[in-house]
Amino acid sequence: MPEIATPSDVVLDVRGLTKNFGGLAAVRAVDLSIERGSVHAIIGPNGAGKTTVFNCITAFVKPSGGTVVLDGARIDGLPAHVVAAHGIARTYQNVRLFANMTAIENVMVGLHRRLSVSFWGVVLRTPAFRHEEDAAREQSRAMLDFVGIPHRAGTLARNMPYGDQRRLEIARALVSRPTVLMLDEPAAGMNPAEGVALVHLIERIRSELGITVILIEHHMRVVMAIADRITVFDRGAVLTEGTPAEIQSDERVITAYLGRRATAADVRTVERLSEEESVA
Numbered sequence: 001m002p003e004i005a006t007p008s009d010v011v012l013d014v015r016g017l018t019k020n021f022g023g024l025a026a027v028r029a030v031d032l033s034i035e036r037g038s039v040h041a042i043i044g045p046n047g048a049g050k051t052t053v054f055n056c057i058t059a060f061v062k063p064s065g066g067t068v069v070l071d072g073a074r075i076d077g078l079p080a081h082v083v084a085a086h087g088i089a090r091t092y093q094n095v096r097l098f099a100n101m102t103a104i105e106n107v108m109v110g111l112h113r114r115l116s117v118s119f120w121g122v123v124l125r126t127p128a129f130r131h132e133e134d135a136a137r138e139q140s141r142a143m144l145d146f147v148g149i150p151h152r153a154g155t156l157a158r159n160m161p162y163g164d165q166r167r168l169e170i171a172r173a174l175v176s177r178p179t180v181l182m183l184d185e186p187a188a189g190m191n192p193a194e195g196v197a198l199v200h201l202i203e204r205i206r207s208e209l210g211i212t213v214i215l216i217e218h219h220m221r222v223v224m225a226i227a228d229r230i231t232v233f234d235r236g237a238v239l240t241e242g243t244p245a246e247i248q249s250d251e252r253v254i255t256a257y258l259g260r261r262a263t264a265a266d267v268r269t270v271e272r273l274s275e276e277e278s279v280a
């Protein structure tokens with residue numbers, strides 16, 4: 001793939017991304033520039049195309065058109081595991097864990113691409129394999145610690161509380177030390193206290209691990225607390241982009257969510273709710 005010149009502060013650059021499902025244009029010529037080291041939120045009404053954009057970037061679905069550049073290299077058109085190896089990790093809208101494996105085993109799965117031992121090394125459990133496995137276990141334990149669930153290491157994923165399962169998914173994505181972490185609705189199903197804890201965790205992912213975070217999220221409290229920039233999707237296209245302050249007073253955004261033209265009273269209500277949330 002050819003090298004593409006992008007400003008060094010842009011870690012992920014998406015141009016003209018398009019995805020059609022039969023006659024449905026789910027994503028229409030989307031441009032997205034993600035700044036290195038930022039937390040970038042993607043919001044928009046149901047069906048706006050947010051998850052499809054994630055799926056196109058991570059090669060879970062094949063885009064109909066457009067380019068995706070990570071750290072200066074084209075990654076569109078590559079298989080999903082190669083995109084992951086280039087440094088993009090993700091979580092899913094619905095938790096996807098190996099239910100009958102322990103937490104630490106689930107995290108170790110996130111490292112399997114890093115293992116260098118041959119197939120026979122694994123089968124025969126050679127010393128080289130055992131050495132790598134020990135190292136992988138240690139890194140995985142450290143990552144469970146980082147996300148705040150070290151005490152769950154030996155617990156089967158299916159027996160863990162939902163909030164911890166979501167943390168476990170994040171640990172599995174982080175253990176490969178990606179450049180970009182993409183979280184699809186990480187606060188879904190969380191109570192307000194878990195939402196606050198998630199905000200702190202995302203802050204630490206950025207500040208302590210230096211990983212750029214892109215998240216799709218419906219919980220505006222989480223988005224407004226954490227995002228440096230927000231891109232708003234509507235009907236497959238980018239409606240607008242800006243800082244949290246710019247977005248929450250943008251009438252077009254309120255209109256997209258309401259499905260009708262926003263009135264002055266709607267704008268005042270959103271501003272009042274945002275103020276109440278920020279002091280809560």
Ligand SMILES: Nc1ncnc2c1ncn2[C@@H]1O[C@H](COP(=O)(O)OP(=O)(O)OP(=O)(O)O)[C@@H](O)[C@H]1O
Pocket residue numbers: 021024026044045046047048049050051052053
């Ligand atoms: N595999 C698929 N086959 C056909 N249509 C699809 C497929 N995946 C998504 N779509 C459609 O594409 C559109 C965008 O869906 P998408 O899931 O990306 O939206 P979203 O913004 O993530 O919504 P939500 O917030 O509800 O998750 C929807 O109309 C959806 O029904």
